[in-house]
Amino acid sequence: MRIFSTVIYTGQMRSSFRIFILIIFAIIAVCGLAACSDGGSDGDGSADGVIDGSMDSSIFDAYIYQPQQIYSTDLSYPVLGTLVHEDRILYWYSDSSPAAVVINMAEDGSDRRETRIPAYGLRVGIGGLKVTDDGNYKIVINTYNEEGNTIIYGVYSPQGAVISEQELEGFGTPNNVSLRIEQVVFADDGSLVIRAISLGPEYDLYLFDNEGALLGQLQILFDQSIIKLPDGRAAALFRNGINYNLHVIDIDTGDWGEAIPLTIPNILRLIPVGSNQSFDLLVDDGRQLYGYALDTHTNTPLLDWTEARLVLTHDYHIGALSDDSIIAFHTGLIPGGSPAKWLAEIYVLTRTPRSDIPEHTVLVLGGFWFPDAVRREVAAFNTENQHYQIELREYIQPGDSWHDAVSNFKVEMITGRGPDIIYNEYEIIPRDSDFLEDLYTFVDADPELDRTDFFPNVLIDSEADDGRLTIIGNSFSIRTLLMLRENAALIDPFTFTSILMRLDESEELHLFADWMYRERFLHEAVHLSGDMFIDLKNNRANLDSEDFISVLEIAAGLPASYSIDNDRSDEWDRLWRGELLLSNHWFNGPDSLLRYQILMDDFFAVGMPTNEGGQHSIEDIGNFSINAGSEHKEAAWEFVRRFLLPGAEILRGLPLRIDMYEDIIDELMLDNVYRGEMYFSDSLQFTLPKMTAEAAAEIREIVDGARMLSHYDETIWMIILEDSEAFFSGTRTVADTVRIMQNRVQTYLDERG
Numbered sequence: 001m002r003i004f005s006t007v008i009y010t011g012q013m014r015s016s017f018r019i020f021i022l023i024i025f026a027i028i029a030v031c032g033l034a035a036c037s038d039g040g041s042d043g044d045g046s047a048d049g050v051i052d053g054s055m056d057s058s059i060f061d062a063y064i065y066q067p068q069q070i071y072s073t074d075l076s077y078p079v080l081g082t083l084v085h086e087d088r089i090l091y092w093y094s095d096s097s098p099a100a101v102v103i104n105m106a107e108d109g110s111d112r113r114e115t116r117i118p119a120y121g122l123r124v125g126i127g128g129l130k131v132t133d134d135g136n137y138k139i140v141i142n143t144y145n146e147e148g149n150t151i152i153y154g155v156y157s158p159q160g161a162v163i164s165e166q167e168l169e170g171f172g173t174p175n176n177v178s179l180r181i182e183q184v185v186f187a188d189d190g191s192l193v194i195r196a197i198s199l200g201p202e203y204d205l206y207l208f209d210n211e212g213a214l215l216g217q218l219q220i221l222f223d224q225s226i227i228k229l230p231d232g233r234a235a236a237l238f239r240n241g242i243n244y245n246l247h248v249i250d251i252d253t254g255d256w257g258e259a260i261p262l263t264i265p266n267i268l269r270l271i272p273v274g275s276n277q278s279f280d281l282l283v284d285d286g287r288q289l290y291g292y293a294l295d296t297h298t299n300t301p302l303l304d305w306t307e308a309r310l311v312l313t314h315d316y317h318i319g320a321l322s323d324d325s326i327i328a329f330h331t332g333l334i335p336g337g338s339p340a341k342w343l344a345e346i347y348v349l350t351r352t353p354r355s356d357i358p359e360h361t362v363l364v365l366g367g368f369w370f371p372d373a374v375r376r377e378v379a380a381f382n383t384e385n386q387h388y389q390i391e392l393r394e395y396i397q398p399g400d401s402w403h404d405a406v407s408n409f410k411v412e413m414i415t416g417r418g419p420d421i422i423y424n425e426y427e428i429i430p431r432d433s434d435f436l437e438d439l440y441t442f443v444d445a446d447p448e449l450d451r452t453d454f455f456p457n458v459l460i461d462s463e464a465d466d467g468r469l470t471i472i473g474n475s476f477s478i479r480t481l482l483m484l485r486e487n488a489a490l491i492d493p494f495t496f497t498s499i500l501m502r503l504d505e506s507e508e509l510h511l512f513a514d515w516m517y518r519e520r521f522l523h524e525a526v527h528l529s530g531d532m533f534i535d536l537k538n539n540r541a542n543l544d545s546e547d548f549i550s551v552l553e554i555a556a557g558l559p560a561s562y563s564i565d566n567d568r569s570d571e572w573d574r575l576w577r578g579e580l581l582l583s584n585h586w587f588n589g590p591d592s593l594l595r596y597q598i599l600m601d602d603f604f605a606v607g608m609p610t611n612e613g614g615q616h617s618i619e620d621i622g623n624f625s626i627n628a629g630s631e632h633k634e635a636a637w638e639f640v641r642r643f644l645l646p647g648a649e650i651l652r653g654l655p656l657r658i659d660m661y662e663d664i665i666d667e668l669m670l671d672n673v674y675r676g677e678m679y680f681s682d683s684l685q686f687t688l689p690k691m692t693a694e695a696a697a698e699i700r701e702i703v704d705g706a707r708m709l710s711h712y713d714e715t716i717w718m719i720i721l722e723d724s725e726a727f728f729s730g731t732r733t734v735a736d737t738v739r740i741m742q743n744r745v746q747t748y749l750d751e752r753g
Contacts, residue, residue, distance in 0.1 A: 057301055059291075063351045065303040065326060067310055071103070071346035078342050079331040083129050084319025085272065089329050090129045090139070091344065100126055102137060102158075103346070105321060116160045127194065128184020136163060140194065142181035151181060153192070153212055170214035171196060171206065183226050185234045187251040191215075193234045195226045205236060207251065218256055225270040229280055229294075237262075237270050246270075248294065264290075264299070265399060273320050284318055289326065302326075306392050308349055309379040325350045358386060363632055363639065366393040366412075366419030368405065371622065373649045374423060381639050388635045393419055413627070420630040421639060424471055424623050431462070436470035437626040442637040443469070449644055454656045458618055461708035465537055473623040474643040475653035477588035478706045479528070480605045480616045483581055488604040494614035496525065496550040502581065503554070511581050513571040517559040518728065519721070525551045525609075526720060530709040532611045534716055539749040543720070544742040547611060549734055556728055576602070586619075587702065588653045590664055594688045597695035605702055608709055616706040622651035654703070661703070665696050719744050 083090040092100040102115040117139065130138040132155070141152040151171060155163040183195040190210030205218040205226070225237040226249075234249040238259070244267050245259035264285055271282035271289075279291030279300065291300040303326070310316065310328055317329045326349040331342065365378065370392060378390045396405035406428060412418045413435055422429065422436075429435055443449050451459060458476050463469050483491075491498045503509060512521070526533055533548050534541060542548070574580045585605060586592055596605065607614030624643070626636045642648060646659060655661050668691035723741045726732035732740075 060301040060303070062354060064354050064357060065308045065349040066352050067308055067328070067347040067349045069345060069347050071344075073344050075342040075344055079344060082317040082329050082331060083126065084317050084327055084329055085129050087321055088129055088131055088137075089317075089319070089327070089346065090126060091329070091331065092126045100139065100141075102129070104158075105327065105346075115156070115158050117154075117156050127181035127196075128186060128192075130186035138186060138190075140168075140181060140184040140192070151194075153208075166212050168194075168208060168212055168214075170208075170217075171204075185226055185228045185251070187228075187234075188232055189252075191251050193226060193236075193249060193251055195236070205249075205256075207249075225267075227270045227272040227281060230273065231280075235270055235281055237267060239267075260294075260297075265397065269318070271318050271320060282318075282320060289318070303349070306375060306378055307382075307389075309383045310347065310349075321348070360385075360387055360389045361632060361635070363388050363390045363421060363635055364393050364419035365390050365421045365423060365639070366395060366409065367423030368396050368409075368426065368428070369394065370423060371651060373651050374622075376649065377639070377642055381642065385638075388632070388638075390421075390639060413629075416629055418627050418629065420627055420632055420636045422625040422627060424625040425621070427471065427623070429625065431464045431468075431470045432466070433470070435628055436468075437628045437630075437633055438468040438470060439472050439626065439637075439640070440469045442641070443644075446641060449641065453644075453658065455658060455661075455703065457704060457706060458620070458656060458708075461618060462620060462623075471620070471623040471625050472640070472644070472656075473621055473651060474648055474656050475621050475650045476656060477586050477619045477621060477653040478616050478703060479619050480585050480587070480607050480702065481582045481614075482575070482585045482599065482603045483583075483606055484575075484578060484602060485604045487578075487581060488606050491606075493612070494606050494609050495611060496547045496554065496609050499581070499609060500550040500554055503557075509581055510574075510579060511554060511558070512583070513574065513580060514559055515562070515571075517562045518555045520562070521558055522551065522555045522720070522724060523717065525555075526717065527712050528608050528617055528709050530610055530615065530707065530711075534711065534713070534745070536711055536713065536749075539752070541742055541745040541749060543745060544738045545611075547609075549738055552724060552727055552734055552737065555724070560728070587699065590668055591688070593665075593695075593699055594668065594691065596699060597689065597691060600695060600698060610709070615709060616702050617709040618706045619653075619710065620708065621653045665691060665700075669693075669696065715748055716745050719748070 079091050082092075087105045089103040089105060090100060091103075100115075100117040102117070104115075115137065117137070126139060126141055128138075128140045132138060135158060137156045137158070139154050139156065141154060143150050143152065151168040152165050153168050154165040157163060181194060181196050185193040187193075187210075192206075192208040194206040194208065196204050196206065207215045207217070209215055227235050229235050229248070232251065234251055236247045236249060238245045238247060244262040244264070246262055247259055248257040249255065250257065262283075264283065266285050268284050268286045271284060273279050273282055273291070278293075280294045281292050282302070283290045283292050283299075286305070288304050289302045291302055292298070293300075310330075319327045319329075321327055328347040328349065329344070330347070331344050365374075370378075375392070378392060382389050395409045396402065409418070409428060413429065418435070440451075443451060455476075459469070462471055487502065488494075491502050499511070503511060531537065531540075533543055533545070533551075571580065571583060575583050585596065587596065605616065607616045624640045626633055626640065630636055643651070644657070646657065648657075648660075650660070655664070671690060720741060723737055723744070727734055727737040
C-alpha cells in the first residue's frame with residue numbers, strides 16, 4: 001500500500017511494522033501540530049483569522065448571507081472601473097466617448113436609474129462618488145489626453161447635466177500621464193482625501209479642503225484602500241511587506257493618525273459600512289468578510305464568500321447598503337463570441353438565520369490553494385444542490401510552513417479525517433496511494449462521459465501503476481524544447497550525449513540563455529527524463545550511463561548559480577541568430593499554439609531528451625482525487641464530473657476533452673478575428689495570425705505523441721545534488737561521481753522496496 005512520498009520518503013508500506021510506525025508518526029504529528037486544526041478550518045466553516053484582538057463569531061454562527069441577482073446587462077464595451085458607495089453603484093466605460101453610469105439602489109432597490117455623465121479625454125478614471133443632500137452627484141474624474149492628465153472635481157445632476165466642474169491642482173509632477181486616481185473619500189463639509197498612484201511603486205494621499213485647495217500630502221509604499229468612517233474620518237489601509245496597518249485620518253485637522261497593526265494576511269480592501277451597522281468598517285480578504293470595531297479592535301466574521309456562492313475576485317466590487325445587506329457588483333468578459341461582449345450584474349446578499357436553511361450534508365474539498373475556476377464551480381454546485389454543500393478547506397495560509405501544512409494534511413488522511421475531495425495539484429498524495437478512489441469506476445458508469453472523450457495518452461499516463469485512475473483534471477500543458485530546424489537535423493537521436501557533441505563542435509553555440517543555471521538544469525534533466533535515469537516503478541537507477549555522464553558535463557559548463565543579471569530578454573533574438581541551441585516552450589493555450597505557428601518555419605519542437613530521442617512532456621495541471629474513505633463518494637463525483645463535461649471551464653492549459661480542443665483549433669482558424677499581438681522581444685513582435693491547417697496538424701501530432709515524463713523523489717534528488725558538487729568543484733572525476741551516485745541511489749531504491 002503506497003501512502004505518501006514527500007515527508008515519509010520511502011512511500012512504500014508493505015509490512016505491518018511500517019504501518020505501525022506510520023500511525024505513531026501520525027499521533028506525534030497530531031500533538032505537535034496542535035490537534036491538526038490550528039490555523040485552518042475546524043470543520044464548521046468558521047474562520048480562524050483575527051485582524052487584531054478578539055474575535056466574535058456569533059453572527060457568523062447564527063446567520064448566512066444568501067445572494068439574489070437583481071440586475072444584469074450585457075455591454076458592448078469593457079467596464080473600466082466600479083465604485084459602490086452610499087446606496088449607489090457607479091461604473092464607467094469607454095466606447096466612442098468615455099462615460100459613467102450611476103445606478104441608484106436606494107429604498108427597496110427598485111429605483112435603479114442610470115445616469116450617464118460625460119467625461120473628457122482619451123481615457124477616464126473615476127475615483128469617488130458622493131450623493132449630495134439635494135440628490136446631485138459629486139465625482140472626481142481623472143482624464144487623460146496627449147497633453148497629460150487632468151483631475152476634475154465635478155457636480156452633476158441625476159440627469160447627467162454639468163452643475164459645476166473644477167480642476168484640482170497639486171498632484172506631484174505637473175501633467176504626469178502616469179498619475180492615476182484610485183479612490184476618493186468625501187468629507188461632510190466637501191473636503192477630499194484622494195488616493196493616487198504615480199510612476200513607480202509610490203502611492204500618495206492628498207488632502208483637499210472644500211474649495212479644492214491642497215492641504216497636505218502623504219507618500220507611502222503599497223497603499224491598499226481608503227474609506228470614509230461613520231464618524232466622518234477616513235480609514236486608510238497600508239501594506240508594509242506582508243503586514244497591514246490601518247491609519248485613521250482626521251480630515252478636518254489633516255492628522256494622518258497612528259498605525260494600527262492588522263494581522264490578517266492578504267487583505268483585498270476596506271469597505272464602508274451601512275448606516276445601521278454596528279461596525280466601523282468591513283474588511284474583505286477575498287475569502288471572508290469581517291466587521292471591525294476600532295474601539296475594541298474586535299474582528300467579527302460575517303460571511304464566507306464560497307458559502308455565499310460568490311467567488312470574490314478583483315472583478316467584484318463590494319459595498320454595504322443602508323439596510324445592512326451586502327451588495328456585490330460584478331463585471332467581466334463573457335467567454336466566447338465575436339464581437340466581444342461584457343457582463344455587468346448586481347447581487348444583493350441578505351442575512352438569513354442558519355436555522356432557516358434546509359439541512360444538508362457537507363462535502364469537504366481540501367487543497368493547498370484553489371484557483372478561481374474551482375471556487376466558481378463550488379459556488380455553482382452549492383447553488384444548484386439542495387442536499388450537499390461543498391466547504392473549502394485550505395491547508396496552508398500565508399506565513400505557514402509548507403512542511404507543517406503537508407504533515408497536517410497527511411495526518412488527517414491517515415486518521416480518517418481527510419477531505420472528501422482533494423484538489424491534488426501537487427500530488428501530495430501520489431496516484432498509487434490506496435487512500436485514493438479509482439475514478440474509472442465513475443467514468444465508466446457515467447451516462448454522459450466515456451474514456452474516449454479524452455486524449456488517451458494523457459489519460460493513460462495519469463494512471464497509477466496498477467491501472468487505476470486516481471487523479472483527473474480537465475486540462476494539461478505540454479512542455480518541449482525548441483531549436484532551429486537546421487540544428488535539429490544535426491542532433492539525431494535527441495539525447496544528452498548528442499547535445500554535448502553538438503556543443504563541443506562550436507564554441508559560439510550556447511545550450512540555453514544564462515537564466516538556465518547549473519542546479520536548475522540538473523534538476524530538470526533528472527526529473528523530466530521519464531525512466532531514463534530513475535525508474536521508480538521498477539526501482540532501478542541508471543546514473544552510471546553515458547547519457548547521465550553527459551548531463552553532468554553539460555551542467556559543469558553552465559552558470560554556477562542564478563543571478564538577477566541572467567537576463568532572458570534577448571533570448572529569442574539570440575535563438576534566431578543561432579547563438580543558442582535550445583529554448584523552453586509550453587503548449588498551454590491558444591496563444592501558445594499560434595506562437596508556435598509563427599516560429600515553425602524556422603524552429604522545430606524537438607521534445608525533452610530521452611534515451612529514445614526527443615519526447616514532449618505532459619504536465620498535468622489541476623487534478624482532483626476522491627478520498628477512498630469518504631462516506632459520500634457518489635456526491636463527490638457529482639462535483640468532479642462537472643469539470644469533465646463539454647463546455648466546462650478549463651482550469652488552465654489545453655483541454656483534456658478532445659472535442660473541446662478541436663473547438664479551440666476551429667476558432668483559431670476563423671477569418672476576420674483580431675487575435676492581438678505576440679511579443680517575443682523588442683525587435684520581434686507579430687500580429688497573431690489565424691491557424692493554418694499545416695500548423696494544426698503538426699501541433700496535433702505533438703499533443704498526441706506527448707508522454708508524462710515528470711517524476712520526483714526528494715531523497716534521490718538530495719543524493720544527486722550532494723554528490724555532484726564534488727565533480728563541479730574538481731575534487732572528483734565524473735566516473736567516480738556517477739559510481740558513487742549509482743550505488744547510493746540504488747541502495748535507497750532497494751531498501752524502499
